[in-house]
Structures are given as structure tokens and as C-alpha cells.
Amino acid sequence: MKNDFPLLYLFAPLLLAFCSEKEVQQAAPPNLKAVEVVEREVPLFKEFVGQVYGKADIPIRARVDGFVEKLHFQEGSRIAKGQLLYSIDDDPFRLNVSREESMLSEANVNLVNAENELARIEPLVSINAISKRDLDAATARRDASADAVKAAEANLNLAKVNLGYAQIRAPISGIIGKTKAKEGEYVGKSPNPVILNTISQIDSVVVEFFLNEKDYITFYKQLLENGDSGLNRTSHPLELYLADGEKFPYTGKITFLDRNVDPGTGTILVQSIFPNPEGLIRPGLYAKVKSIVQVLDQALLVPQRCVVELQGFYNVFVVGDDGLVTQKRVEILDDFEDLFVIQSGLSKGEKVLMEGLMAVQSGQKVTAELVSFNPENP
Secondary structure, three states, rough: OHHHHHHHHHHHHHHHHHHHHHHHHHOOOOEEEEEOOOEEEEEEEEEEEEEEEEEEEEEOOOOOOOEEEEEOOOOOOOOOOOOEEEEEHHHHHHHHHHHHHHHHHHHHHHHHHHHHHHHHHHHHHHOOOOOOHHHHHHHHHHHHHHHHHHHHHHHHHHHHHHHHEEEEEEOOOOEEEEOOOOOOEOOOOOOOOOOEEEEEEEEEEEEEEEEHHHHHHHHHHHHHHHHOOOOOOOOEEEEEOOOOOOOOOEEEEEEEOOOOOOOOOEEEEEEEEEEEEOOOOOOOOOEEEEEEEEEEEEEEEEEEEHHHEEOOEEEEEEEEEOEEEEEEEEEEEEHHHHHEEEEEOOOOOOEEEEOOOOOOOOOOEEEEEOOOOOOOOO
């Protein structure tokens, strides 16, 4: 036992030096990066599910009934205005035109006879060779014949119009879809096809989506504050995202707001238009429309990496001028790029820790290294 004391005296200075160094290391506050809460103008975006329609989606209707003789187009192809699309058997309509022409000829003959009779009777009335009643009867026959000619002419014109309807032409230029009637099929009367096809103009497309009441009020108040009169909303262009997640290269604008909010759904219909020069977007697609619903003039921003979420609550660690850490609960209004828009809980200029969030504790003293946040190189 006596021999152990010299060893203790020998190692005691080393143990004391080691413990002192460890205490110094523990006492030194950690050096952690922090950022200031900044204030700036921020647009708030929201995404809405929209459905795509053609700039014009025109149904091709059979306006007369009959058998389809021939299709003069290729399904899914581009067609020009006035191009012949369908031929319906026109024999019945040609016969009707011939019958009405005959009726018109007969009416004209009757009119000539009535006029000749009236011309013969009129001189006889002046010499009292015929009664006034006979003159009135002849005049009435002449007038009735003239009306019969007009009726026959109208019937002939209608027959010619129906004959023209037997050839169905494109009302607009665009892309034609799949036909609902084939050659030899009877069309024009239900349950047979009446709408034979649809032509869509897709050089621009219409996208319809719905805003709930809250978003609509916020959105429209923002428009009024910006002095926007209603539909010329070029200051807030719309973005479109397709099913593959890619952003459509062209921006759109709102062209129509419905007159009322649907009481059943609590939403209002919004119509927008997007250029589509390559024809990529087709009617019927679903897409996401991203729109600015509000612009905050003095939004408080912190990097998203500064915020810790726990059980649905959001917290940050704020460093005071004395270096002490304080945990604060914040409310998130929205996200913007790689930042959070803070609704409450922070003030402009406060220093918020960016690192050590899992190890630091409230009341701990740290050395805050103030840095500028760069989303590309955090």
C-alpha cells in the first residue's frame, strides 16, 4: 500500500490537467449558424385541379335524318372550315325539291290565270257589264294566287335547305374526333346518332377550375387593391402543370368568373385560357393550375430547415443578444420557395438557429454565427 502513494502523486497532476481541459471544453458555448428573420413582399400561390377544354368544342349534328353514304375525313386529323365531312343519302331531299318546284310552277300558272281574269273583268265594271261582286271575287282570286306563289317559293327554299343539310361541312377549323356514325348507319333521329362528331380548336385551350369562398374573396380583394377592373389579369399569370409533373411552358390568364357561388359545393367557377401552339394539350385532360391568390407586402420569412415540427406544432430556436437560446412556437401561413411564411410567433430581425436543432436546448448559451441563407447552397 505504501508503494502506491508515489504513483498517485505522480499521476495526480495529469488527472487534474485532463479534468480542467474537459471542463473548459464543456463550458465553451457551441458555435452555431443562425439567420435573421427577414421581411419582404411575397406572393402566395395555390394549386387547383382544372379540366381542359378546347377554345371551341363544336358538335357536328345531323340536321336531317337519313343513311350516311360516306365519310370524307380521317378521324383525329386537322380539318378546315367548310370541308365536307359527311354525306347523307340525298335522294329523298332531291325528290322533295322536284315536287316543290312543280308546286311552284302550278302556283305561277294559277297566278297568271287569275291576273288575266282580273284584267278582263276590270273594264267591264266601268260600263256596268259585270257586277262589283264579280270584280271583288276576281281580285281575291288574284291575291290568293300571289300568296300561293310565295308559299310555294318558301317550301322550295326549305326543300333546298334540307338538301344542303345532307352534306355536312365543318363549321370551324380544328381537330376532329372519332365519329359516332359509320357509313350505312341511319342518323338524325334519336336513338340513332344526332351528334356525329366534335371539332375542337386547340391552338389555345380553356382550363376551368373552382375556387372556394375564402380563396375567392382573398383573390378578388387583391385584384381590387391592384386596381384590376375584372378580367384583364395579366399581372397575375397562371401556371399549368401537366400529369407528368412538368410545368407547361406557356402562362395563362383568367377570362371568366361565374356570376355566383354554387351553394351545393361552396365554390365558384373560374375559366382561364392558355396558348397551345404545339397542340400538346388536348380537351379532357386534367391539370393543376397554380395561381397567386394573395400578395403579402410585409411577410416574415425563415428557412424551412430552421423549423422543427413535432406532433403538428412548429418550433424554432431563437438566439438572444446574450447568446441564450429560447424555443418559440410559431404558426406557418404558407411556404414560399425554400422558406416558410410566418403568421405569428416571430418578429423581424430575430436570430433563428439553422443547425444543431436536435441537440440544442432552451436556456442553453451558444455563439450565433449570422449567415445569409442561400437555398442553392445551404
